[in-house]
Amino acid sequence: MSASTHGHHAVLKHHFDNLEQQHSAERLGMWFFLVTEVLFFSGMFVAYTVYRHWFPAEFQFASSHLILWIAGVNTALLITSSLTITLAIRSAQLGQRAALIRWLLLTFALGAGFMGFKALEYATDVHEKLVPGRMFQEEYASAVAELAPVDPAAAGTFQFKGGQQHWAQDLARRNNHLVPGSDGYVSPERVQIFLCFYWIMTGIHGIHIIAGLGCILWLVQQAYAGKIPKENYSTVEVVSLYWHLVDMIWLFLMPLLYLAGAGLHASGH
Amino acid sequence: MSIVVADTPRTAPPPPEPVAPARNYLNETSGFWSWLLTVDHKRIGILYLVSITLFFVVGGIAAGLVRTNLLTPNGAILTEDQYNKAFTAHGVVMLFLFLIPSIPAVFGNFLVPIMIGAKDLAFPKLNLASWYVFMIGAAFMVWGLLSGGIDTGWTLYPPYSSRYSHASVTPGVFGVFITGFSSIMTGLNIMVTVHKMRAPGMTWGRLPLFIWAMYATSFIQLLGTPVVAITLVLLMVERVAGVGIFDPAIGGDPVLYQHLFWFYSHPAVYIMIVPGMGVVSEVLTCFSRKNIFGYKAVAWSSVGIAVVGFLVWAHHMFVAGISYYSALLFSFLTMLVAVPSAIKVFNWVATLYRGSITFQAPMMYTLAFLVLFTVGGVTGLFLATMGTDIHLHDTYFVVAHFHFVMVGGMVLAYLAGIHFWWPKMTGRMYSDFWSRTSATVIFVGFFLTFVPQFILGYHGMPRRYPNYPEEFQVYNVLSTAGASILGVGYLMPAVYLTLSLFFGPKAQANPWSATGLEWQVPSPPTVFNFEYLPVTVCGPYEYAIGVDQLGRGLPEPPGSGDDNPAAKVGPTLLPGPLPKETEVVG
Numbered sequence: 001m002s003a004s005t006h007g008h009h010a011v012l013k014h015h016f017d018n019l020e021q022q023h024s025a026e027r028l029g030m031w032f033f034l035v036t037e038v039l040f041f042s043g044m045f046v047a048y049t050v051y052r053h054w055f056p057a058e059f060q061f062a063s064s065h066l067i068l069w070i071a072g073v074n075t076a077l078l079i080t081s082s083l084t085i086t087l088a089i090r091s092a093q094l095g096q097r098a099a100l101i102r103w104l105l106l107t108f109a110l111g112a113g114f115m116g117f118k119a120l121e122y123a124t125d126v127h128e129k130l131v132p133g134r135m136f137q138e139e140y141a142s143a144v145a146e147l148a149p150v151d152p153a154a155a156g157t158f159q160f161k162g163g164q165q166h167w168a169q170d171l172a173r174r175n176n177h178l179v180p181g182s183d184g185y186v187s188p189e190r191v192q193i194f195l196c197f198y199w200i201m202t203g204i205h206g207i208h209i210i211a212g213l214g215c216i217l218w219l220v221q222q223a224y225a226g227k228i229p230k231e232n233y234s235t236v237e238v239v240s241l242y243w244h245l246v247d248m249i250w251l252f253l254m255p256l257l258y259l260a261g262a263g264l265h266a267s268g269h
Numbered sequence: 270m271s272i273v274v275a276d277t278p279r280t281a282p283p284p285p286e287p288v289a290p291a292r293n294y295l296n297e298t299s300g301f302w303s304w305l306l307t308v309d310h311k312r313i314g315i316l317y318l319v320s321i322t323l324f325f326v327v328g329g330i331a332a333g334l335v336r337t338n339l340l341t342p343n344g345a346i347l348t349e350d351q352y353n354k355a356f357t358a359h360g361v362v363m364l365f366l367f368l369i370p371s372i373p374a375v376f377g378n379f380l381v382p383i384m385i386g387a388k389d390l391a392f393p394k395l396n397l398a399s400w401y402v403f404m405i406g407a408a409f410m411v412w413g414l415l416s417g418g419i420d421t422g423w424t425l426y427p428p429y430s431s432r433y434s435h436a437s438v439t440p441g442v443f444g445v446f447i448t449g450f451s452s453i454m455t456g457l458n459i460m461v462t463v464h465k466m467r468a469p470g471m472t473w474g475r476l477p478l479f480i481w482a483m484y485a486t487s488f489i490q491l492l493g494t495p496v497v498a499i500t501l502v503l504l505m506v507e508r509v510a511g512v513g514i515f516d517p518a519i520g521g522d523p524v525l526y527q528h529l530f531w532f533y534s535h536p537a538v539y540i541m542i543v544p545g546m547g548v549v550s551e552v553l554t555c556f557s558r559k560n561i562f563g564y565k566a567v568a569w570s571s572v573g574i575a576v577v578g579f580l581v582w583a584h585h586m587f588v589a590g591i592s593y594y595s596a597l598l599f600s601f602l603t604m605l606v607a608v609p610s611a612i613k614v615f616n617w618v619a620t621l622y623r624g625s626i627t628f629q630a631p632m633m634y635t636l637a638f639l640v641l642f643t644v645g646g647v648t649g650l651f652l653a654t655m656g657t658d659i660h661l662h663d664t665y666f667v668v669a670h671f672h673f674v675m676v677g678g679m680v681l682a683y684l685a686g687i688h689f690w691w692p693k694m695t696g697r698m699y700s701d702f703w704s705r706t707s708a709t710v711i712f713v714g715f716f717l718t719f720v721p722q723f724i725l726g727y728h729g730m731p732r733r734y735p736n737y738p739e740e741f742q743v744y745n746v747l748s749t750a751g752a753s754i755l756g757v758g759y760l761m762p763a764v765y766l767t768l769s770l771f772f773g774p775k776a777q778a779n780p781w782s783a784t785g786l787e788w789q790v791p792s793p794p795t796v797f798n799f800e801y802l803p804v805t806v807c808g809p810y811e812y813a814i815g816v817d818q819l820g821r822g823l824p825e826p827p828g829s830g831d832d833n834p835a836a837k838v839g840p841t842l843l844p845g846p847l848p849k850e851t852e853v854v855g
């Protein structure tokens with residue numbers, strides 16, 4: 001009895017009357033924070049929707065050149081990590097410290113895996129110069145220049161320098177001998193708008209994942225130091241709320257960015 | 270609100286003056302780090318108070334430059350480029366570094382826990398972090414202003430801000446982005462605190478209206494600020510990377526920026542007024558010794574403003590090429606949002622009616638607020654009407670409109686709050702004469718500054734232009750003269766309030782004989798605010814029956830003695846010991 005009172009004492013902060021109040025304040029605070037997060041991303045989702053509506057062909061084209069398998073693997077990793085962090089709450093609630101640490105580390109590993117694949121994906125994109133701005137424009141211009149002297153009939157089978165077969169070549173072929181604005185023309189400018197969304201949205205999401213990983217490491221450290229006793233399990237719960245939200249945002253990003261061009265994927269990667 | 274009249278005798282003896290304890294939040298600990306690492310909501314409020322006062326001075330200097338330059342038709346002192354930077358500096362500093370944090374961060378921090386009977390805000394460390402985040406954001410903005418300035422206007426519209434401006438836009442925008450998070454942190458903290466930390470008996474129906482106002486404001490901060498944050502990220506990416514989603518060169522739409530910007534920034538103008546409305550409700554009831562007229566209407570209209578305020582943003586874009594139909598809709602919704610503001614004004618006036626009004630400084634500022642805010646709100650309706658807005662958009666009429674609401678409204682409410690709660694925050698009283706004089710000077714200076722701007726705008730003088738035709742000069746000179754008086758008016762409180770810290774008489778716990786819980790603790794309060802658990806037994810404004818929220822009798826209100834001629838204005842002044850007996854209305 002006295003031991004548990006002591007436990008309460010260490011956990012309860014001075015300005016709260018009781019643990020009940022403290023935990024519900026923490027939870028409510030996190031929920032309010034999630035609301036701001038949703039609104040933070042909502043600005044981008046609104047803008048995405050507007051442009052997708054205006055430029056469907058370009059969005060479809062650009063989307064088909066993203067790396068779908070990485071997105072698929074990453075989706076699986078994040079969904080699994082949502083499960084493991086939930087199991088971590090359960091362990092915390094039961095006071096099983098070893099299991100808590102195990103589940104947290106597993107969650108961390110899954111999240112880190114996500115970032116690893118993300119890094120691979122970014123590296124590939126940069127390598128292929130799938131980056132809006134100067135890089136994009138030069139790559140496209142050189143593909144167009146290579147294709148310009150080729151006979152239109154042979155353009156379909158034309159072998160680009162070094163066997164290159166990426167977005168720039170694909171786009172140059174599509175637009176070969178088409179007047180900008182005519183039917184079937186895929187505007188390279190607007191493809192860049194999609195790419196802006198792709199980089200900014202996944203980038204900001206990635207920053208959120210990294211923040212979440214930091215929080216999970218902190219939880220591990222706290223658990224290790226014995227600072228997450230049973231009655232304080234809500235600390236894990238609060239972090240998990242954030243983690244779930246970041247997962248959920250990914251579940252929206254993934255189809256919007258990677259599946260928008262699903263119909264075209266055959267000709268892409 | 271149920272008033273427990275039966276068991277609170279009307280002539281309850283005033284509570285014994287609590288002996289001012291030797292230790293309070295100001296002297297409990299001392300030294301530089303005891304302030305910079307404090308998690309006490311009161312000290313954090315003071316940190317904000319000091320910082321934003323500094324920024325007010327900076328913004329004021331920029332305003333002085335702008336007004337001085339406008340003395341002559343071709344610019345008296347600045348080049349055109351400098352002029353752009355001066356008015357942008359003025360707008361950015363005043364809005365993001367002064368007005369948005371003003372009442373929420375100073376009084377919200379200081380008062381919300383005390384008013385609801387809590388020991389602190391729900392997340393004290395987050396609270397301290399918010400101040401640091403604010404200062405870091407401010408540092409970036411100051412960096413932007415010093416390293417070349419920002420010349421885009423506070424609205425930062427692309428493609429000028431992203432593509433063409435050679436000024437130091439990026440650090441400035443980054444600073445605004447960062448200060449936004451401090452605003453979110455404060456709002457989140459206050460919302461959770463109001464939900465979870467109310468003392469026993471402090472039901473929603475007994476919350477002081479200041480708390481309702483702060484709650485509504487926090488709601489706006491929480492929902493609006495993230496949207497402008499992401500918008501500014503998109504803008505920065507575009508400026509730094511040279512390509513982005515608002516860039517017309519690649520098919521992007523700069524008007525989309527305006528939508529996203531105003532989706533926050535219109536609600537943000539309510540961040541800049543609703544807290545002021547909360548202060549006004551507190552002061553007005555206290556100095557007319559009456560219950561608020563229509564508590565529920567005033568409380569819910571704050572929430573109404575917060576909600577409807579999110580549906581009107583495109584009234585800033587009537588001439589930006591939006592469709593007629595959406596303009597029509599937004600025009601209608603904008604008129605709708607004036608309704609809750611009007612409800613408040615009518616209720617305040619009804620509260621004054623037959624009250625025992627006395628004219629101490631907080632009340633003088635509040636009455637000035639009432640007049641000026643009403644003018645500002647009504648001229649907003651001229652702008653909400655599409656036909657007139659096409660003529661008035663981007664003219665000095667708009668400038669005058671928003672200065673009436675923001676300066677005449679919020680800044681005066683802020684000053685009212687400073688004068689009302691100064692004794693509580695510092696434990697000192699300030700000069701009665703000088704404070705009333707400053708309120709008068711500010712009121713006069715304000716009118717002289719901004720009424721000519723309505724005329725200028727009506728005659729078509731565009732805002733943000735350094736040059737104007739000769740025939741406008743007389744109004745511009747009048748306006749600059751008014752601004753000088755206004756400047757003097759603002760300097761006066763700076764002087765007498767500072768002097769009061771050293772020479773002012775010690776304040777009593779409840780110098781205004783007010784009812785709120787914050788007046789039932791010593792001035793200045795102790796670190797944990799309450800030495801006991803405060804149990805609230807009645808509504809916040811039981812002036813008529815003379816009891817505070819703990820159900821105890823109130824001390825004699827100041828200025829009710831025979832020596833104060835102002836007290837005689839009230840029609841219900843009775844001889845003898847019952848000066849508080851006014852009629853209960855509402």
Ligand code: HEM
Binds near residue numbers: 652653661675
């Ligand atoms: C009573 C209800 C109000 C109505 C109907 C209203 C209406 C309007 C309208 C239609 C405009 C756009 C004018 C234009 O650019 O052509 C405007 C501008 C503005 N209003 Fe109000 N307003 C109201 C209250 C307020 C309040 C309370 C504040 C701030 C505390 C405020 C601050 C501003 C500002 C800062 C601008 C100019 C923004 C800029 O372009 O820089 N307004 N108002």
Ligand SMILES: [Cu+2]
Binds near residue numbers: 534535538582585
């Ligand atoms: Cu507006």
